[in-house]
Amino acid sequence: MLVATPIGNLGDLSPRALAALRDADAVLCEDSRVTGGLLARQGIAATMIPLHEHNEAAQAPRLVERMAAGESFALVSDAGTPLVSDPGYRLVRAAIAAGIQVSAVPGPNAAVMALALSGLPPHPFLFLGFLPARSGPRAAELSRLRGIERAGLSATLVLYEAPHRLAEALAALAEALGPERPAAVARELTKRFEEVRRGSLGDLAAHYATAEARGEICILVGPAPEEAAAGAADIDAALRAALAGGMSLRDAAASVAAATGVKKREVYARALALDTTPEPG
Structure with a gap:
């Protein structure tokens, strides 16, 4: 039982x-x-x-x-x-x-309760559990998710996160999915200090960069807007995130190719160019 x-x-x-x-x-x-x-x-x-x-x-x-x-x-x-x-x-x-x-x-169930309180579309929704704790695998997972969204997924995303990783998780979500995406953070559900904070991913990331978060936490992200297929800038950004997280050139190219649907050899060629060309600025 x-x-x-x-x-x-x-x-x-x-x-x-x-x-x-x-x-x-x-x-x-x-x-x-x-x-x-x-x-x-x-x-x-x-x-x-x-x-x-x-x-x-x-x-x-x-x-x-x-x-x-x-x-x-x-x-x-x-x-x-x-x-x-x-x-x-x-x-x-x-x-x-x-x-x-x-x-x-x-x-x-915290995920379902948070979804109901978030003010975001309740269905369809996709429960993702916890994101990887390390920045490299987390960036790769979010890149894969963006690829699925570009292929047509339109659902509210529901995640769990530990309090000490909330700020960096929100920052990673804002970078990968876009700072304007509507979102919510629900914590301490059913308890005395229950709180649901709603806003854009960028606003929430900025808030929790300085505000301490306690208790069990759910992050919710509204559905992706309709958009065109991944362009060169999107691929380069995903590659930079994967490489910055410690992935090898080959692994980064494979991860981004799987996430975006672009041929692996094309992504690998862009990864080689990125690896030998200084970033602007």
Whole structure:
């Protein structure tokens, strides 16, 4: 049983979720300290089994064997809906493959709540989870995303981000997607200091360059406007970003070619020219 838990306000724990946690033979959790605190506040004494990104691959076969023998488990994340940028996918896939029924108790989800509060088009939307933490891979991922948008994707983008990376993530988004793109930053959802700040990517990047951000954070970016196919300036900008992030010439060319749909040999030729020509200014 996949059980959604509160993302902040404990009043959001549903009666069905409480029952599922009480009735399970064990609760599978990311961090027993977090889940143990939640269970204690609800007066639930339950066996907890850690299930996180470092042990899920090894744990999944053993847990499936126990489920096949008749045991029932409640899977929770530290907050929100399991599997959404949290562990559990490998276990769910293994259980399904073994013919075990998997069910869920719906409940809080930060991405969907932030989308509803953002003021941006609610559908279609594309949930991207976390961007890469390092600047090079992040630039490559955003370049790939721009290529998909140029190919026709028009959707509100929803991302999670850590507080200490918010400013640089917003700056990277503004550079890759355009500073005028409408956006929103939602944080501390359902908690006392809940905040949704709306504006352009450029304005939000400037604000959080100096303002401290705390708590769990969602970034939302409005759909891309219609535009022409990638031109030489777009390709050069994407190459410079990838090279500045530490990618090799060949890898940068391959990444930008995949993102823009331009032939790899053409992008590689431009990358060679960029690498040997000083930047203007």
